[in-house]
Amino acid sequence: MQARRRYLLAGLAACLLLGLHLRPGRRRAAAPLRNALAAGPAAEEGAERPARGGAGPAGGRCRMETCFDFSRCRRHGFRVYVYPAGGRLSEPQRRVLRSLRGSRFYTPEPGRACLLVLPLERGARPRLARLPHWDGGRNHLLFSLHRDGPLGFEPGQALLAQPSLAAPRFRPRFDVSLPLVPRRLPQRGGARAGPFAAPRRYLLVFKGQRDPSGLGSETRAALHHLHNGRDLLLLTACQPGPGARCDRHPADYARYDSQELMHNSSFCLVPRGRRLGSFRFLEALQAACIPVLVSNGWELPFSEVIDWNKAAIIGDERLLLQIPSITRSIDHDKVLALRQQTQFLWETYFSSVEKIVLTTLEIIQDRIQAHVSRNHVMWNAQPGGLYALPQFSTSLADFPFYYFALGRSPAKEFTAVIQAVSLLLSQSQPIVKLILAVAKSKYCTQIVVLWNCEKPPPPRSRWPSVPVPLSVVEGEHKTMSSRFFPYELIRTDAVLSLDEDTILSTNEVDFAFTVWCSFPERIVGYPARSHYWDKSKGWWAYTSKWTNEYSMVLTGAAFYHRYYHYLYTFYLPASLHSMVDQIANCEDILMNFLVSAVTKLPPIKVTQKKQYKETMMQQGSKTSRWADPEHFAQRQACMNSFASWFGFMPLVHSQMRLDPVLFKDQVSILRKKYRDIERP
Numbered sequence: 001m002q003a004r005r006r007y008l009l010a011g012l013a014a015c016l017l018l019g020l021h022l023r024p025g026r027r028r029a030a031a032p033l034r035n036a037l038a039a040g041p042a043a044e045e046g047a048e049r050p051a052r053g054g055a056g057p058a059g060g061r062c063r064m065e066t067c068f069d070f071s072r073c074r075r076h077g078f079r080v081y082v083y084p085a086g087g088r089l090s091e092p093q094r095r096v097l098r099s100l101r102g103s104r105f106y107t108p109e110p111g112r113a114c115l116l117v118l119p120l121e122r123g124a125r126p127r128l129a130r131l132p133h134w135d136g137g138r139n140h141l142l143f144s145l146h147r148d149g150p151l152g153f154e155p156g157q158a159l160l161a162q163p164s165l166a167a168p169r170f171r172p173r174f175d176v177s178l179p180l181v182p183r184r185l186p187q188r189g190g191a192r193a194g195p196f197a198a199p200r201r202y203l204l205v206f207k208g209q210r211d212p213s214g215l216g217s218e219t220r221a222a223l224h225h226l227h228n229g230r231d232l233l234l235l236t237a238c239q240p241g242p243g244a245r246c247d248r249h250p251a252d253y254a255r256y257d258s259q260e261l262m263h264n265s266s267f268c269l270v271p272r273g274r275r276l277g278s279f280r281f282l283e284a285l286q287a288a289c290i291p292v293l294v295s296n297g298w299e300l301p302f303s304e305v306i307d308w309n310k311a312a313i314i315g316d317e318r319l320l321l322q323i324p325s326i327t328r329s330i331d332h333d334k335v336l337a338l339r340q341q342t343q344f345l346w347e348t349y350f351s352s353v354e355k356i357v358l359t360t361l362e363i364i365q366d367r368i369q370a371h372v373s374r375n376h377v378m379w380n381a382q383p384g385g386l387y388a389l390p391q392f393s394t395s396l397a398d399f400p401f402y403y404f405a406l407g408r409s410p411a412k413e414f415t416a417v418i419q420a421v422s423l424l425l426s427q428s429q430p431i432v433k434l435i436l437a438v439a440k441s442k443y444c445t446q447i448v449v450l451w452n453c454e455k456p457p458p459p460r461s462r463w464p465s466v467p468v469p470l471s472v473v474e475g476e477h478k479t480m481s482s483r484f485f486p487y488e489l490i491r492t493d494a495v496l497s498l499d500e501d502t503i504l505s506t507n508e509v510d511f512a513f514t515v516w517c518s519f520p521e522r523i524v525g526y527p528a529r530s531h532y533w534d535k536s537k538g539w540w541a542y543t544s545k546w547t548n549e550y551s552m553v554l555t556g557a558a559f560y561h562r563y564y565h566y567l568y569t570f571y572l573p574a575s576l577h578s579m580v581d582q583i584a585n586c587e588d589i590l591m592n593f594l595v596s597a598v599t600k601l602p603p604i605k606v607t608q609k610k611q612y613k614e615t616m617m618q619q620g621s622k623t624s625r626w627a628d629p630e631h632f633a634q635r636q637a638c639m640n641s642f643a644s645w646f647g648f649m650p651l652v653h654s655q656m657r658l659d660p661v662l663f664k665d666q667v668s669i670l671r672k673k674y675r676d677i678e679r680p
Contacts, residue, residue, distance in 0.1 A: 062174050064367050067157035069138050073114035078365045080105040081113035083131065092146050092353075093119055095187050099357040100143075104573060105365075113139075115364060118158075120144035125153055141364070145181045145356065161360050163301075164277035170299040173367060176360050177299040179350060180277040189647020190351025193288045193343040203231040204292065204327050205261040206269035207253070208280065210236045219271045219294060219317050226324055233261060234269060262287035266335055267313065267327045271295065285311075285346040290338045292323060302349060305363055305379040311341035341380075348384035352647060358386055366390070381405070383598045392486075392566045400493070400521040400561035401599065410520045413445045414494035414513055414559065419483045420449050422500060424458045431500040432464050438496065439466035440506040443513050445492055446471065452478045479581040483555075484591060486565040493520070495565070499556035512606045515658050516559035523595050523603040525558025531639060531651050540639045540649060542589075542632070551651040552592040553603035564595055576645060579638070585631060586638035593642045593650055602654035 064070075082100045089097070096119050100106065107113055110133050118126060120142055128134050137156030144162050151160075161176040170177060210220035223234040235253045262268050268284035270291045276298035284291040291312040293300070300308050308314065313330075315323055330338075349359045362385055366373035375396070378388040383401055396402040403409065416438045420431060431449075438444055446468050451457040452475040463470060471489060475482030483497065494516060496509065508526070516524040528550035534541040568591060580587045592603065643649050 061171050062157055063171070064174060067138060067174070068159075068368075070368060072139055073368050076107075076112040076114065078105055078115070078361075078368060079107040079113050080115045080117055080361060081107055081110045082117045082119070085119070089121060090146075092181075092183060093121055095353045096143065096145055096357060098187065099354040102354070102573070103358060103361060104571070105361055114368065115139055115141055115361075117141045117143055120151075120162075128153070128156065141360075143357075143360070145178060145353065146183075159364065164275035165299045166276055167297045167299050173304060176363055177301050177303060178356065178360070179282050179301040180275075180279050181353070181356065182279050182282065185282075186352050186647065188352045188354040188645075190347065190355065191286065193286055193346045193351075199332070200264050200266050201231075202233055202261065202265035204267040204269060204324060205233045205265040205289075206271070206280070207233070207235045207256055207258040207261055208237075208271075208273075210238055211274060219320060222320055223269070223271070225321060232324055233265075259283070259287070262289045265289055266339070267292050269294065269323070272298070272317075282346075282350055285342050285350060288339050288343050288346075290335065290342060292327065294320060294323070302359060302363065305366075305374070305376075305385065306345065306349070307376070307380050310380060311338055311345050313338075344382060344384070348386065354647070355386065362386060377402070383600075387567065387571070387598045389567065389570065391570070392563060399563055403520055410493045410517050410561075412443055412517070413492050414441075414443055414496050415490050415492045415562075416444055416447045416496040416498060417483065417490070418447065418449050418498045418500060419452060419556075420457075420500045421452050423453060423455060424462055427464065430503065434498060434500070434502055434504065435464055435466060435470070437504055437506050438498070438509055439468050439470075441509045441513070443494075443510065444468055444496075446489075448473055448487070448489065450475050450483055452480075452482060454478070477581075479577075480584050480587040481568070481577045481580055483587065484565050484568040486562065486569055490562050490565070493561055494559055495562050496559050497525075497555040497557075502557045504557055508606075508608060511660055512557075512559055515604060515606050519604050520561055521595075521599050522601055523553045523555070523558050523560045523592060524606060525553040525555070525603070526606060526608045527554040527556055528552065528603075528605045529554060529589075530653065531649070539636075540643055542636045542639050544632075549653045549655045550605055551596075551602060551653045552589065553605055555588040555591055558603075560591075560595065564591065567598070568594055573645070576642070579641060583634050583638075585634045586642075589635060589638050590642055593646060596652055597646055597650035600650075600652065602652040602656075605654075605657045607657060607659040 080100065080103065082097060085093075085097060100117055100119070105115075110116060116133055116139055118128075118131070118140060120126065121144075128137070131140075134140065134156075137158030140156075140158035142151075142155055142158050142160050142162070146163075151162075159174055159176065160171075161178055163178045163180045165175060165177040204226075206223060208220070211217055220236050223236055226232055227234040229252070233256065235256065237253050262284055266289070268280065268287065268289035268291055270278050270280045270284060270293050272278060272295035276295045278295070281291055281293075281301075292315055293312055294315045294317050296317050300306070300312075300314075313323075313326065315326070349355055362374075369390075372390045372394055374385050374388060374390045375394065377396055378390070379385040381402070388399055388401075392398065397406055397408060400410075418431065418434065418438075422429075422431075424431065426432075435447060435449075438447060447466065447470045449457075449463075449470070449472045451472050457472045457474065460470075460472070463472070473487060473489070476485045494513065496513070498504075504526070512524055512526065516522075529552040530543050530545075530547060530550045531552070532541050532543065533539075572590070572594065576590060580590060596602065
């Protein structure tokens with residue numbers, strides 16, 4: 001009996017102790033310890049704790065659902081307001097402001113804004129409470145490309161876009177992790193990646209400083225164990241600090257240039273520096289060198305949308321000595337695929353300040369407009385999320401650059417859109433002959449006459465009778481840009497853009513369309529032009545001379561995908577539209593710039609019959625605007641204005657011209673498929 005009492009008392013005592021250990025306060029106190037253990041070395045080396053100011057109304061960490069007012073975005077769409085700069089700004093911050101205010105999302109009216117952006121200056125502490133629309137940080141974005149590490153103040157319910165964000169304090173699908181950006185990164189455009197030499201001389205390289213007392217010092221100090229002086233070059237030089245001693249630099253440290261090493265290596269080590277992020281990250285991407293990341297706890301840039309496993313090797317600081325064997329085990333085809341992805345990511349999202357800013361805004365827009373957000377493929381495959389606008393469609397099958405990856409071909413039909421600027425006075429005018437020729441094409445499903453004449457269009461009875469629907473539509477504000485407006489009645493993938501005075505036979509239309517079906521992401525057509533760099537004047541020059549190469553196919557007689565109407569209208573800024581409309585010129589050049597920027601490919605020129613070329617030359621010598629010196633000078637100026645906005649010259653030269661089968665052979669004309677192309 002006494003033994004049973006002793007066992008009972010012992011059991012009660014054990015239950016009491018267990019209850020004290022598992023009480024709610026005790027479990028909350030243990031949570032930071034578990035988080036620190038899960039973070040690994042990042043927590044051990046002093047990674048930042050979650051910001052207390054990121055708490056939502058219920059006390060949890062902020063999410064879009066708890067700390068963002070979506071109703072502000074339903075009224076006026078995704079519009080971005082930028083607070084006026086206070087005091088003196090650094091040049092990096094000025095560049096950020098220029099990109100924000102130059103985006104298509106910008107509004108100068110805070111009442112119409114969905115998102116209010118406050119750029120952060122390095123070392124400055126903003127007075128958030130004095131901001132007129134702060135409201136605890138709701139619908140605010142604190143943005144900085146150069147301010148890494150702890151903020152030094154509570155951000156409240158504001159989103160945070162900042163480099164070197166640590167996983168413990170990063171709020172998923174709320175904050176946006178940015179890369180550390182070097183000051184020499186251009187405002188817009190950006191240099192191409194590469195050169196893409198394969199195979200490269202070295203397997204794995206790194207050259208950089210190490211702080212003997214800072215974060216990441218242990219990792220960088222251990223790199224000499226991996227260095228073999230042959231295909232593994234991992235060189236560090238100690239940078240002395242207060243109370244810290246340095247050993248001597250390695251003998252071969254000065255022999256190698258860091259940039260040269262990265263351009264000649266397949267893999268580039270990216271260890272943490274003073275912070276989790278490193279400038280080496282973007283430098284490796286630009287060099288088409290596969291980043292090998294050893295910075296535990298670092299939230300990678302734009303990790304919400306970018307699949308970094310396709311472009312980088314994500315290592316572990318605790319397993320540093322295994323990295324050489326890991327890189328050696330990756331086969332050649334995988335190395336090639338990883339390097340190609342580094343080029344794509346660099347050029348698409350990181351090669352300029354503007355692209356980093358726009359990518360940040362587009363990610364936030366996708367969260368807010370989740371019903372029309374981009375899918376994973378759009379962000380991680382050519383041409384990237386900045387050119388695949390989900391407001392057009394969320395289906396990959398509706399974009400021309402995904403056709404072949406999906407194994408689909410364009411539908412065998414097109415809509416002809418004819419730009420009309422002259423009155424219809426007789427049935428012998430070129431536009432009537434053009435309508436009749438296009439309507440005979442077996443691929444044509446409808447003809448749209450875009451009426452941009454100042455006087456009202458004539459009644460339907462004045463137009464020719466054709467076997468396909470003929471619609472007359474008055475252009476949007478009757479401007480030059482209206483020819484590329486995404487009119488709802490255009491349902492076919494293919495659009496045949498025509499000027500009213502274009503001379504084409506049915507055979508020419510059919511042949512050009514069959515060629516376009518093989519190149520649906522490009523412009524395919526007849527009149528070609530070219531560009532070149534004029535060294536004497538220091539600008540891009542425009543030429544209409546008949547040469548062996550071209551870089552533009554004018555949209556007076558060309559096929560392209562209807563998505564480019566949407567991209568032209570909603571992607572390009574109002575300033576370019578206004579320029580084109582004011583001078584009533586250059587809209588065809590601008591469309592070529594846009595398509596080449598998206599595809600990084602030249603257009604396709606197809607053969608035109610001799611009669612058409614002679615007629616155009618005769619028009620040029622008499623009444624055509626192509627012979628007007630002022631018209632030509634305007635197009636020359638447009639070239640340079642467009643190149644300035646894009647930040648680079650997107651046009652690509654080509655020497656390819658596609659002719660019909662048996663076009664030049666000594667074969668009877670009756671055996672040829674496109675007979676009228678050869679006839680005079």
